[in-house]
């Protein structure tokens with residue numbers, strides 16, 4: 188059985204479970220379940236606090252986990268990312284009241300409120316900046332207004348929370364982050380069970396970002412049409428009963444599909460269809 192740590196709460200939890208479900212794994216039906224065994228797929232899911240996942244995985248009793256890159260760095264645990272998952276994308280930044288700080292040099296002597304002391308301490312140590320850090324569990328943006336700190340260091344996505352608190356980012360971004368699959372540093376890379384799990388998730392990522400495109404075109408336009416739809420390997424081209432015409436089938440990036448359909452139509456291609464890909468193994 189592959190033993191996998193999954194976030195039980197917060198921004199990572201819903202999208203992680205949705206991705207696993209799409210990959211064909213059973214997921215828990217109610218949020219109080221702590222462990223779920225999926226015998227058909229030979230995996231066991233442990234629903235853990237996102238901040239703790241890297242610690243569990245580094246301890247070696249769980250094979251892999253899903254967490255945020257920022258949480259992994261913050262934990263300082265001996266685990267490493269092996270597959271980016273494309274959700275929970277964020278940037279970790281310093282922010283303060285406008286006019287009170289413009290660069291990281293202004294951090295010296297200040298108090299910084301954060302839920303991510305590990306990341307902040309590492310950043311300050313690397314730059315030799317002497318500042319105090321106060322830990323808060325959340326709603327860190329309010330710390331300045333309430334006099335707990337002069338600066339915050341927090342996750343920023345849309346910037347709405349900062350704006351609502353009347354704060355502005357300053358200095359370079361401390362790090363960018365997204366959800367990742369992690370494993371213990373130096374763990375077996377070629378464990379077939381881990382490889383199969385990763386292939387399933389990669390299949391979901393591809394199925395989400397590509398569509399299958401089919402169209403008919405005249406043989407003399409084939410080269411130009413295929414240049415628009417080169418596919419991942421090479422398009423499938425089949426003869427049509429109607430002489431001088433071929434049918435072409437190719438994978439296309441979903442976000443480019445409409446533009447490519449326009450260009451194919453201009454070229455004289457017809458019966459241009461796109462269909463969703465539900466699952467794949469490349």
Ligand SMILES: Nc1ncnc2c1ncn2[C@@H]1O[C@H](COP(=O)(O)OP(=O)(O)OP(=O)(O)O)[C@@H](O)[C@H]1O
Pocket residue numbers: 196197198199237238254255256257258275276277325342343344345364365366
């Ligand atoms: N608004 C957001 N947009 C995108 N990613 C986010 C957002 N908030 C947090 N994250 C990411 O989610 C992970 C943090 O998950 P975690 O569950 O600890 O915090 P949370 O989503 O803020 O939940 P909570 O604070 O309610 O427990 C981090 O990787 C972080 O970068």
Ligand SMILES: O=P(O)(O)OC[C@H]1O[C@H](OP(=O)(O)OP(=O)(O)O)[C@H](O)[C@@H]1O
Pocket residue numbers: 324325326327328341342343344345346347348349
């Ligand atoms: O830039 P934004 O789109 O506003 O997103 C960033 C905010 O989202 C998260 O907060 P969350 O809602 O999880 O509350 P928390 O601060 O209590 O963790 C994060 O801690 C930021 O506060």
Ligand SMILES: [Mg+2]
Pocket residue numbers: 325
């Ligand atoms: Mg939060």
